Amino acid sequence: MTEEEKQNLLTRIGQSAKEFLYGMAGHDMTRFALKTRGSMEHLFILITMGDLLGIPILPPYYSLRLLPYVVPQISTWKRRMLRERDLTDALA
């Protein structure tokens, strides 16, 4: 094993350890942060674009300015807002 290969191996071990630790400790927190952010994103669309679901929201003029940014999320947002809920939601 050359010096360079040794170095590579060490780097890889280091990297794996980092990822292992992240998986143990950080991943869940990241997931939670992203999930919370996702929920808030939907809440945000609700209070700015509520008209899309028939909930009148004031004032529409400036809501339109935000519309372009939420175009990709609209369909998932609608699905989430309008879906029926049951007990299993609480477990998710």
Added chain:
Amino acid sequence: MSLARIFNDFPNRRYIEFGGKGGLGKTTFSAATAYWLAKQGHKVLVFSVDPQASLSDIFERDIFGQGAVEIMPNLFAQEIDADQHIKEYQEEIRQKIRDMYGMDEIPEEIENYIQAAAAEPAMEESAIFDAVVDIVVGADYEYYIYDLVPLGHALYYLSMASVYDQWIGKITSLREEMQEYAQVAAILERKKESEEDQILAELQYIKNRINTSSSILTDREKTAFFFVVTPEEMIIIDTLKAAELFAKYQVPISGYIVNRVIPPELAEQDIPDYLRNRIAMQKTFLAQIDQTFGDGVLTSVQEFERDITGLDMIGKVADALFGSTLLAQAGGEA
């Protein structure tokens, strides 16, 4: 106190507003003030925020929706076409969506929303509000004269600014909280930096625009607001109520101008009882105006023998409003 003195004593008041019930002469006085200032070499824009604007009528030129039109040297007039503004705005939004996602056509659902939003009752006022921001932040003129909508509308317009402000404030703080979560996730995932939140940037832009517009309307240093009244009981009562409401919104009321006064000298001539009675009635209410508004009454303008249209008549009204007083040049940078 006279009207000209307000302009001379407070040279920083560059946003001039005339308010009052419909049909009392707000547009006439707006035009006459613009005329008086322009004659003295100040660059003036008089603009209407009224969807049923009458600047075109008074200047005898069709200026509706044509931007700022030069009426005479230094005098520009503008009537905002709200429908046109809304159409352009909708198209701007559509174009942004097309550009951002490389779409050829707007998805049906989104297109429906864009169209439905334009049908909202508040849309027209909001569009005018937004257009006014464009005008006043432009800073192309020395004086801006707002030909306001009648009382109820003007209050609505002012309260709208505070509703907007609260709405934007709330959603901005939600957005900022979201941004924090995104940053936490980014740090945990060891990404170099989180994406910039474009919506947050857009919200801050909107907030800034609303604040600019409403802060001008309520700025004691830069703004002068005049009420137009006529010697009639109902007008006096309504104006008093409105003045209280305006004061709540911190509108700096600079004074009251009495319009449509029948020249009392006429009473000495041989005139029919009809006119004599009206003169007597006006005398009572002129006294009441003096009593109610006191020093706030700046000047009174007599009823003219014909409609005020065209620059000659506007010039006559300007003489009646300001007399022969000229604006001191000290504060101006003409």
